Each structure stands twice: as C-alpha cells, then as structure tokens.
Amino acid sequence: MTEDMVIIVYGTKWCPDCHRARKIFRARNVPFEYIDINRDPEARCYVEQVNNGNRSVPTILFPDGDVLVEPSNSSLNAKLDAISCK
Secondary structure (H helix, E strand, C coil): CCHHHCEEEEECCCCHHHHHHHHHHHHCCCCEEEEECCCCHHHHHHHHHHCCCCCCCCEEECCCCCEEECCCHHHHHHHHHHHHCC
C-alpha cells in the first residue's frame, strides 16, 4: 500500500471500539495510521465535520474516500475484503 493509499483510523485511547477496530487491522495485517483526536485538534475537527458535530470514534477514512463510523466487525471486515480484491 503506497503512502497515498493509507487507511486512517481516528480514535481515542479510552474507546473500546477503537481498540477492537485496530485489532482487526492488525490481525489482517492491514497497514493503517492511527490518530488520537484528543491529541490532534485538526483530526478532532475532521471527525466532528464528518459526524455532524459529534466526536464519533472510530471514524475510519479509506483511500477511496469511504468513511466508516463505529463499524461493526462484519462491516469493517466486508470493507477490508472489498478493498483487498482491488
């Protein structure tokens, strides 16, 4: 995966869904960049922008522009299956 093909996971340390999503990426050996929105004001603004003012995490941005917010295991795995076929 090239640098412009990076998956970005916006999250927080305290969020169990963020830990779960990151665990899925690691188990599947899918590279991703993790950004803690409590430490990055620009990232926090992005998350609020795409979530109608809410700080919903994880917010996951894919290289094709798709965004998943608080995805279930099955929806995250389905997305990863779809992009691995390309």
